[in-house]
Amino acid sequence: MPEGHSIHRLARQLGDLFTGQRLSVSSPQGRFSAGAQLLDGRVLTRARAHGKHLYLDFAAPQDPQDVLVMRSHLGIYGAWSFVGDETSAAASSIGAPRRVGERESGSSQAPAVAHDDAGRVVPEAPVGAVRARLAGEHGWADLRGPALCAVETPEEARAAEAKLGPDPLDPDADPxxxxxxxxxxxxxxxxxxxxxxxxxxxxxxxxxxxxxxxxxxxxxxxxxxxxxxxxxxxxxxxxxxxxxxxxxxxxxxxxxxxxxxxxxxxxxxxxxxxxxxxxxxxxxxxxxxxxxxxxxxxxxxxxxxxx
DNA sequence: TAAAAATGAGGAA
DNA sequence: TCCTCCTTTTTAG
CATH class of the missing domain: 1.10.8.50 (Helicase, Ruva Protein; domain 3)
Structure with a gap:
């Protein structure tokens, strides 16, 4: 799998691309449809990682106290891919490599991306089994093959996190x-x-x-x-x-x-x-x-x- | 076409 | 100690 460093990089990239925006959340593959419906139209307020778990906080637009957490784990096959316009990161992919030593894929050149009248990017048709898609103003992110992808209350997410040992990538971690x-x-x-x-x-x-x-x-x-x-x-x-x-x-x-x-x-x-x-x-x-x-x-x- | 491989993890036996 | 789940890419036949 993508080890912990990949998940921390994902948290950073998702945060950079989407924080503060209302997102369109969908499940082109269909296996995350119920969860996607709960999150669709909410605002991403935080993206963070603990170990190999990724936590995305989604607040209701009118009520910042109303938070749902999307918790995901890539398992051994999972990966996120990104496509963004020129104001965001270019296309890239972070997750399970398919060859030993493979690096994160990424092009420095922003792909040609369509925008609607309001200036939001128009996501392209999903390719393959996309469990979850997050679409924002400047780009979209596709999640494929995760071992876990669920919507939880903050309490449920905290309970899951409490089972994890300290994370060497957390500067405040107590070993x-x-x-x-x-x-x-x-x-x-x-x-x-x-x-x-x-x-x-x-x-x-x-x-x-x-x-x-x-x-x-x-x-x-x-x-x-x-x-x-x-x-x-x-x-x-x-x-x-x-x-x-x-x-x-x-x-x-x-x-x-x-x-x-x-x-x-x-x-x-x-x-x-x-x-x-x-x-x-x-x-x-x-x-x-x-x-x-x-x-x-x-x-x-x-x-x-x-x- | 089919099979194998890949930086996991949970659960049954 | 198995078995199972999740997906894409590469290699073999």
Whole structure:
């Protein structure tokens, strides 16, 4: 899936494009028709992310206290795509990549978009299975393939959020619950980092890469790690996910480990240390990177650097 | 055409 | 430990 950094970028982009506007909300595919009807014509007042969950607050135009929350989760396939006119961001897409190392798609050039007499863009016919479409003054956004897309009361949304562990991308996050939960669990740290009620927003790549960078074997039980080890893993994820938010892509290697390759170039084979690099030489020590299945997901690690 | 793969997660067994 | 759901793109036959 798009890991937490993608969802935070989505929150920012949706907020930039739509905040303060009355939106047309629809479900061209039909599977979100009831929810879309509840939101149609409301005003987007806030867009934010916690872990991999996206929260969009919609207020009634006449009553700011009357708020409904659209909560969505992309799962492993979901993605949002955007089309906007010249006053907004150009066309782009954020969500599930279809190839390893694929970056967010996006053109710097604004596409030709039609406007109505009032100056609002006229959305084009939806392509494929569009679960939800949000249309505003300067563009529209299509959501495809989410694992979850629901309309909730603010209380319901808060209850769902309360189940999530701290998010490394939240500047105000308190890592204490993560340190406590992980530190008293005998389960492997490689499993714990993916548990969203332990820590939220980390997916398969950040798990593999943060463990590599800290030299921690993924199968180490949480109880065998010191508080300093766990704090180090938290800090590592804060740093890596922050880069992900800024760049729009998961880049976890240090410059000295990708010699001769400028930042601006595509270098999927050197963007990560171990993720999807099984069978290849470790960028640091030359040992063969390993892969095994752990709870149905690929786990990648260097047996020497992470002994 | 069909199948496989992809940065999840919830629930049954 | 399975099984299932969600969608698009790429690869295989």
């Amino acid at each position: 204490a619950p993560f340190l406590a939960k992980a530190g008293r669990s005998r389960r492997a740290i490689g499993v714990l980092l993916m548990e969203q009620d332990v820590v939220s927003g980390i997916g398969n790549i950040f798990r593999a890469e943060s463990l590599f960078r800290r030299g921690v074997n993924p199968m180490t039980p949480g109880t065998s790690l010191t508080p300093e080890d766990l704090r180090g893993l938290w800090d590592e994820n804060v740093a890596l996910m922050d880069v992900g938010v800024r760049v729009g892509r998961i880049i976890t290697t240090d410059p000295e480990d990708r010699p001769g390759i400028p930042e601006s170039e595509a270098w999927p084979e050197h963007a990560n240390y171990v993720y999807h690099r099984h069978g290849q030489d470790c960028l640091r020590c030359g040992a063969t990177v390993l892969k095994k299945d752990l709870n149905g997901r690929g786990l990648y690690w260097c047996p020497v650097c992470q002994a």
